[in-house]
Amino acid sequence: MSKTDNFVFWGLYSVAWLIFVGLSIEAGGLLVNFFFSLYNPEFIQNLYQKLDLIDMYQNSKLAFFGIYSFILIIAVLKAGLFYAVIKLMHKMDLSKPFNTFVAKQILQISYYTLSIGFLSYIARQIVKSLHHHGFVPNNLNQFWADSQAFILMGGVVYIIAIIFKKGIALQTENDLTV
Amino acid sequence: MAIVVNLDVMMAKRKMSLNELSEKVDITLANLSILKTGKARAVRFSTLEAICKVLECQPGDILEYVAD
Numbered sequence: 035m036s037k038t039d040n041f042v043f044w045g046l047y048s049v050a051w052l053i054f055v056g057l058s059i060e061a062g063g064l065l066v067n068f069f070f071s072l073y074n075p076e077f078i079q080n081l082y083q084k085l086d087l088i089d090m091y092q093n094s095k096l097a098f099f100g101i102y103s104f105i106l107i108i109a110v111l112k113a114g115l116f117y118a119v120i121k122l123m124h125k126m127d128l129s130k131p132f133n134t135f136v137a138k139q140i141l142q143i144s145y146y147t148l149s150i151g152f153l154s155y156i157a158r159q160i161v162k163s164l165h166h167h168g169f170v171p172n173n174l175n176q177f178w179a180d181s182q183a184f185i186l187m188g189g190v191v192y193i194i195a196i197i198f199k200k201g202i203a204l205q206t207e208n209d210l211t212v
Numbered sequence: 213m214a215i216v217v218n219l220d221v222m223m224a225k226r227k228m229s230l231n232e233l234s235e236k237v238d239i240t241l242a243n244l245s246i247l248k249t250g251k252a253r254a255v256r257f258s259t260l261e262a263i264c265k266v267l268e269c270q271p272g273d274i275l276e277y278v279a280d
Binding site for chain 1: 239243244246247251252253254255256259
């Protein structure tokens with residue numbers, strides 16, 4: 035691998051770590067907020083990222099817990115996605131990349147991405163349908179922005195995973211050809 | 213696999229070790245071992261030719277078809 039490629043690879047690895055730490059803090063914060071709000075509902079006025087869901091909580095507990103569950107699951111999946119990316123980049127041997135571990139990790143990344151995309155899309159549609167009730171705050175969409183981008187990325191990564199699996203099959207065939 | 217490799221039988225008949233065969237055929241010990249233990253997925257004609265030349269035998273002496 036050229037020096038430039040190596041540099042870019044390790045740069046991306048560092049960036050992935052930073053993003054993973056940020057997303058873990060977000061997911062952790064949302065989880066802590068959730069448990070606090072169960073025992074002290076006043077906390078719902080001042081959740082993570084200045085989110086105020088007190089109106090939603092007072093009007094419909096089902097809507098509150100449903101929407102918050104979506105927020106939490108999507109945050110956890112995003113952290114999981116970057117953990118999978120870090121794991122892949124850490125263990126991958128660039129001189130021999132075609133092995134089952136790499137294929138499995140790429141497939142896992144595609145599943146995480148597709149899940150985030152679909153859940154974000156569903157959450158956005160649910161929030162849209164709840165808008166006429168009047169208790170939905172405006173800053174909720176930050177948690178499921180670009181759902182279509184995630185679905186697109188998930189689809190592309192899935193195709194890459196399939197191609198990689200085929201590459202591994204061909205590599206194995208070649209390795210076992212005497 | 214349906215194709216059985218009887219390399220060890222032929223090697224025993226010619227009283228040749230795997231190391232010796234590997235040197236004469238110019239194939240690595242690892243690859244020969246893969247062939248001998250039946251793990252090989254394919255054999256090149258050039259490899260088969262080299263083995264038959266050294267062991268003075270026919271391909272049919274080394275390869276056998278056994279229905280699954």
